[in-house]
Amino acid sequence: MIAEHASRDDVLKGDYDLAQAVGSPIIFVDGAQKVSITTRGENVDIQITTTQMLRGFAKMPYYNYNFAGDSRTASGIIHRSQSITEDMIVTDLSWDPIGSDAGCPDWLQFIPPSTLIVYSDGSLSPSGAAGYGFTVHQNGHSTCQGARRLGPAEVFDAEAKGALEGLKAALRLPSSDTQRIVVCLDNIAAAQCLRGKPSDSSQRVFATSQALATTHRKTEIRWIPGHTEIPGNEEADTLAKTGCAQSEPADAVPTLAFLRKTARQRYRIAVQAWWDASAPDKYQSLTLKFPSGCPPELGLPRTMLHHLLAARTHHGDFADYHERFQHDDACVTCSCGRRKTPTHLFYCRKIPPRC
Structure with missing residues (x-):
């Protein structure tokens, strides 16, 4: 995230939360020369032209940065225990992430193998059926997975439900008491609601997820890019489509997002019918x-x-x-x-x- 002609005081808290959710620092560009890069607990001002900085960083997906763990820069890896210096940040502006691990966030590559990683996803079939899927990975293997269809709902609701059920499944594993849990989903709106204020739709789902994460105390919510050949995310996507094909739960109730969409559709249909009959x-x-x-x-x-x-x-x-x-x-x-x-x-x- 790049904030031009702005100071740290000018950036809203929501911007910091968004940057943290996607694993990106905020890069401050002051005028044409001074660049400030802010990550958690680390600030540094470097001298480089704005043109050079933008040309170099434009080649790197913004999700290649990370607040909580190791931070990828143009020159390599910086550990939180190290102090960031100018030579550590800008040494090779020609660095290009395209390669064998293209699309995979760098922080994901450096997570300890024993960490429980929950990949979740939501899907909506052409017929309007919403479903979710999740898989829990540890040591590079899937330890458990699940998929289910929701009632009348939208993809946003399915994303939220998938993250909750995936977190529940991870917490049921014997190793969850001592291991860190990272919940990964590719819907940035749902990720923000899981980390901050729940939305009106699926509010209970978000509140329950936050309560479980608070109780566990080692749970993180992370956004990851979708359809970038991350094995766990691709597996969750397939499971979500499988969930859409299941039968609708008997006790299902429509979500607020679904009701709002239905109201908008009915309004458009009613207005069009009136216009067809009444237009001069x-x-x-x-x-x-x-x-x-x-x-x-x-x-x-x-x-x-x-x-x-x-x-x-x-x-x-x-x-x-x-x-x-x-x-x-x-x-x-x-x-x-x-x-x-x-x-x-x-x-x-x-x-x-x-x-």
């Missing part, structure tokens, strides 16, 4: 849709917008308009000889076309 004939002939936001035509120059609105409403210097209101002195034909219709302006041979 002149609007229907132009196949005008009911506006769902700011119409893009409002960005036109005022002269163009005037002609467009006049053509839509049929209120303007048109033959039908003058005849309707008996404007006997009005000219109802264009200088080209054709009758003035609402759309004649767009096809008149005397008006050059505009690209």
Whole structure:
């Protein structure tokens, strides 16, 4: 995360939480020369041009940085016990992460083998069925896994439920009392809710996960990039799709996210049905849709917008308009000889076309 022309006091706490969730430090760029890199408990100011810094760091995915464990820099690994110096941070701006471990966060490669790593994922089938899957890895092998379908829900809810069930499964293992547990999921919104304030949807799931993590005291929530060939994450993704294919639980209740989506869909359907039945004939002939936001035509120059609105409403210097209101002195034909219709302006041979 890069904060240009900002100090540490200018960055909101939510930005720090987000950076920590994805395992990225915040890089402060002051003016054109001074660069400050902040990780947990370590600050350093280095002298390098902004152009060099951006050119070098642009080659590195931001998830290659880490707050809690070892920190990957352009020159290699810095341990928390070491003090960060300029030569440790910027020595090779041409470093490129593309290789055999491309897409795998560096902190994940340096986790002790005995650590319990929970990979969880959520999925939504084309038919709208939501499911989750999880797998718990230790010493490079899957020790347990699970998958299940939810009731009426969204992917966000499935991600949250998968993380909770994966954490529960890890806590049931005999070694969980003494081992660190890292919950990895590829949905950054769900990861933030697990680490901070729960969302309205699946609030109980998030609160339960936070309570279990607090009780265990060695549980971390981490975001990882999806579909980057991380074995555990790919396995969880497959399990989540398997969960979608299962039967819906009998006691399932819809989540708030699902209800909100359903309400929006029904609103759009009702509005479209009303518009199809009530839209003026002149609007229907132009196949005008009911506006769902700011119409893009409002960005036109005022002269163009005037002609467009006049053509839509049929209120303007048109033959039908003058005849309707008996404007006997009005000219109802264009200088080209054709009758003035609402759309004649767009096809008149005397008006050059505009690209």
